[in-house]
Amino acid sequence: MTGEKNKNHRQRKIAYVLCCSLLVGAAVVCLKKWVFPRLGDTGETNTRITQIWSAEDYLAFVESLRAGDTYDGQYVNLQADIDLEGKETDWGLEGVVFAGIFDGNGHSIRNSGLIRREAPEVKAGISGVVCNVAVVDAAAEAGEASALSVEVLEKGKVLNCSADAAFAAEGQPGMIFNCALPQNIKEDFNGNLSRCAYYAGGQIDGWYRWAEDSTLTDTQAATLVSMEADVTFCEETRTLSAYYSDFENAWCVALPSGWTEATMVLRLDFTDGESLGINADGQIGEVTTDWAGISYPIRILCDENTPALFLDTGMSDAVSYLAANKENKVSGSWTMTGSDGAVLDGGKVQRLRGHGNDSFAAPKISYNLDFAKETDLLGMGASKRYVLMAGYRDNSLLAYKVTNDLARTVGMDYAPTTRFVQLYIDGNYMGMYFLTGRIEIGENRFDQPDLAAENAKYNGNAMRTYPLREELTDNGLRVFRELTGEPEDITGGYILERDVIDYDPQKSRFVSRHGWSLVLRSLPYASRNEANYIADYWQDFEDALYAEDGYNEKGKHYTDYIDLTSFADQWIFYELNTEVSMSSSIYYYKQSDVTGDGLLHACYPWDMEHALRSTNHITAGWIGRPNFGRGSLEEIWVVFYEHEDFARAVEKEWKEKFLPALNTSVAEGQISDEQGLGSLDWYEKTYAASGLLNQSRWADCSYQAKVDKIRDTYSRRKDFMTKELSLYGTDYTWFFEEDGQLFGMTEDGELEEIKEE
DSSP states (O other): OOHHHHHHHHHHOOBOOOTTTTOOBSOOOOOEEEEEEOTTOOSSSEEEEEEEOSHHHHHHHHHHHHTTOOOTTOEEEEOSOEEOTTOBOSOOOTTEEEOSEEEOTTOEEESOEEOOTTOTTOOEEEOSEEESOEEEEEEEOSTTTOSSEEEEOTTOEEESBEEEEEEOSTTOOOSEEEESOGGGOBSOOBSOHHHHHHHTTSOOBOOOSOTTOTTOSSSOOOOEEEEEEEEEETTEEEEEEOEEETTTTEEEEEEOTTOTTOEEEEEEEETTSOEEEEEOTTOOEEEEEEETTEEEEEEEEEOSSOOEEEEEOOOSSHHHHHHHOTTOEEEEEEEEEOTTSOEEEEEEEEEEEEEOSGGGGSSSOEEEEEEEEEEOOTTSOOEEEEEEEOOGGGTTOHHHHHHHHHHHHTTOTTOOOOEEEEEEETTEEEEEEEEEEOSSBSTTSBOSOOHHHHHHHHHOSOGGGSOEEEEEETTEEEEEEOOSOOOSOOSOOEEEEEOSSOSOTTSOEEEOTTOOEEEETTOTTOOHHHHHHHHHHHHHHHHHHHSTTSBOTTSOBGGGTBOHHHHHHHHHHHHHTTOOOOSSSEEEEEOOTTTSOOOEEEOOOSOOTTTTTTSOOOOSBOSSTTTTOTTSTTTHHHHHHTSHHHHHHHHHHIIIIIHHHHHHHHSSSOOOOTTSOOOHHHHHHHHHHHHHHHHHHHOOOOHHHHHHHHHHHHHHHHHHHHHHHTTTTSSEEEEEEETTEEEEEETTSOEEEOOOO
16 A cells, blocks of 8 residues: 555544554664653653654564663654555564653554464553554564454543554454454444454444545544543532543533532643643633644533542552452542532542452453441442442443432342442543442341451461362252351351352352252351351252252252241342343342341342343343243242242232332332332433433443433333233143243143233
């Protein structure tokens, strides 16, 4: 691609490109370096400028990256088109991070390639800026090496670039392997867009308006690469990082609720090293500035009702560090501000780390937030441990909030008080989060005997170092520790978590004869007797449940082991809210025979990220059938309903508790109930402004659209379930509704229309 064609190519492309392209050159030559003062400098601090005029210069630059030079805060300028054909050797850039500013000045890098097959897990990240460069005729042969980039970190940006590549290796992920934030992934690639989108977190977002801009020439205009806002409110100044929003088509600064009158100075940095300051005191809305002939729209957004949680770690890039590995931890301080902007409370953060299993791979991740002492956040009850749920599958977070409030309305045991918060980490606006308590033993959580604390009295706090044992019995697998002592009463309390594969293999757990894998959530280092006790209890219950008459070989009925009402409520909850993830993150707790009722209770649903059509379109029909029939890991949901006493309990709970709550929810009018489920109109009004801030950061979370979807889902589900629950005892095994007509399926698999009386 040469001449006018190459110029047009550069003019029209906006793409995500890592300039070093995972290349490592064989030759090391002397780099041409100049020193110039940065705009605003006094002359005491100089910035290194690296000029690249040839392929040899470029390979030397890449070799210096390999040697550990991150170019932090420095400039690398491409001064000519370069061709790498025949000039590269077998290489990889594991662990390399480029933190400078690489400006291609409209030039191209041709014929780069990736051929290192023996190191597919190459990692090269960019936390700086790459702009105005075209990568042409690149080829990738190494699996997972990525043609043009591997990872863009939190601070990284790629602006006004283009890429053209071919892929040869099986499993080649395409142009990008990973990106901490989808906003940093830009549109208009030549190549495999679907692969690129998937490996970049599922989104390719537009950026800038260079596509139709005739000013894009070989001498490129300066490009805005970062912006910060120094904001002063109530005599306290915070530095907030701005971000480019594809939803707003502007750079955005997100202010906490109540900060509309804050004084503010915006600081803009450009690729040529120059900076610009703008006074924006009290300017909520759009601010526009021009630089080098380009207009940069800026939007100042301010919340109205939601508290803000500031977490300050003192690290240069804690967000990327936490997103890199769920085991990475940071400490620091916290400050909570209220809806009026004033500080409510603050203190020390003992530990902040990532949370979740498959959701941890999402661009917006959840966090575990731990304190050294019990802390009451926003009236939720004092505890040392909280969770900040990201809700990336439902960026409105309404599925979490509405279902949790419903659980409290119908009286599900230990359903916690929850709050929305706007989260800031080291001045970076992370979006709106769902703040909730952890599922754990505690006075303000699950108020049950703490067997883990009792075990520590006999064995000390280093129980993880005790020998781990796995025993396969006739009733299934048991995993425990060889502890030296245990309390006299080991009948409770236990919190059990149903998980298929997402568990720590070092923690105590058991697998039942029917394949249910349950982790001892509240007792990670159980003794042999404790693990066997709770596993045997579950197995006796399971044997009775699976028996046609509900009795096991010991002559005990399945209801002798459980709190029937709580299980009926949990069953309704998953069906009503169309939560299809019914094989993991399902919780139960067992009370002590001595201090409690000794029964197994079903917990409120913890993780409803798939609920209310967030990831499915179910409105009429059982989610338990036909998806989860006999022989599946989820079949227990079907087995329950085959017992008439359970079905009658479900119908009773539905009519007495769930149906009235749903009628309130879908009714018109702004009905608020701080103790439970409010009307959907109330949620929409209360959190509309908060949703706009979150939408500017993560897009695709329209509150109006989500409220309408929830109202439609609840309206349809309450009508369908009311009809169907009254049909128990007929010849049908499951039901669904289509175009207002109810159908039933017989045991022979035949569909029949059901005529209403």
